[in-house]
Amino acid sequence: MTSSPLLLMQKRSRGLAGAVILMCLLGCSNALDLADGEYEVFALRYGRSRVKKEMVYQPLSTGEKRSGKLTFGWYVWLLKGNDRVILVDTGVVDQGLVKSWRIRDFVSSDSLLRRMDIVPWQVTDIILTHLHWDHAGNLGPYVQAKIWLQETEYKHAERTFASGVEQDAGMLLSDFQRLQKRSEAGYLNLVEGDLELYPGVSLRLIGDHTPGLQQVVVHTASGNVVLASDSSYLYDNTLREQPTGVAADYQKNLENLRKLNRLAASPWLVIPGHDPDVYTHFPRVTDGIVKITSESWAK
Numbered sequence: 001m002t003s004s005p006l007l008l009m010q011k012r013s014r015g016l017a018g019a020v021i022l023m024c025l026l027g028c029s030n031a032l033d034l035a036d037g038e039y040e041v042f043a044l045r046y047g048r049s050r051v052k053k054e055m056v057y058q059p060l061s062t063g064e065k066r067s068g069k070l071t072f073g074w075y076v077w078l079l080k081g082n083d084r085v086i087l088v089d090t091g092v093v094d095q096g097l098v099k100s101w102r103i104r105d106f107v108s109s110d111s112l113l114r115r116m117d118i119v120p121w122q123v124t125d126i127i128l129t130h131l132h133w134d135h136a137g138n139l140g141p142y143v144q145a146k147i148w149l150q151e152t153e154y155k156h157a158e159r160t161f162a163s164g165v166e167q168d169a170g171m172l173l174s175d176f177q178r179l180q181k182r183s184e185a186g187y188l189n190l191v192e193g194d195l196e197l198y199p200g201v202s203l204r205l206i207g208d209h210t211p212g213l214q215q216v217v218v219h220t221a222s223g224n225v226v227l228a229s230d231s232s233y234l235y236d237n238t239l240r241e242q243p244t245g246v247a248a249d250y251q252k253n254l255e256n257l258r259k260l261n262r263l264a265a266s267p268w269l270v271i272p273g274h275d276p277d278v279y280t281h282f283p284r285v286t287d288g289i290v291k292i293t294s295e296s297w298a299k
């Protein structure tokens, strides 16, 4: 990396912060009293590890070297409000993968939720951004949740596993079979394209990282938050419009990165899939959990 994305964003966000403070002086509702269609958003970090830079960044045409490693955070996200508990992605439980990716401080998503006094059956909805093992690998505990996934992603997995392989394209057959069982039980909802799921929660079909990757746009007291998932691994991917090193469609990835910053209330609020700074920048709720809010960048 040639410049700190944090410094870059702090510079960019100062103007926006001033505008938000002024708007709040003119009449901002108390963040604790959620308005209709307003949600609280939390990032739950289930581990961290070192990964190759070449996975995070596509090699640049200038020939800039991408050797070495950098730190990855592993996350799921929680939306609370309007009598709903919505989990965005489920993380992983497969200990083989935790070991092979050398994920340190590993905690399953259901254990993290318990730290917020949420038990798995209270989760009303699960939005799966895509079917990679680190996002869709812990569906087991959430027995009551409606599941929302793009049909394109489901079909992609169906085609991938039709040949009888057990693991391919970042997905595990066992995760997909669990999803199929939920489908048979009537819990899976396949979405075709963009959708306002509930007032304040919208899904955007992007299809860059995987053919059916979807992002989530959430209305909060801080304005819109975009959960970009793996369209952007780090803030640096979005801010410097650097395509990720792993994508099913690199052109779509670049086009999406160019649009992302305009969709949220600030560049900080476009939450990348794996940036360790998310965990250190936002206010800590408890061990492993931070609240996504503009308060930290407004100061």
Ligand SMILES: [Zn+2]
Binding pocket: 132, 134, 135, 230, 273, 274
């Ligand atoms: Zn991921």
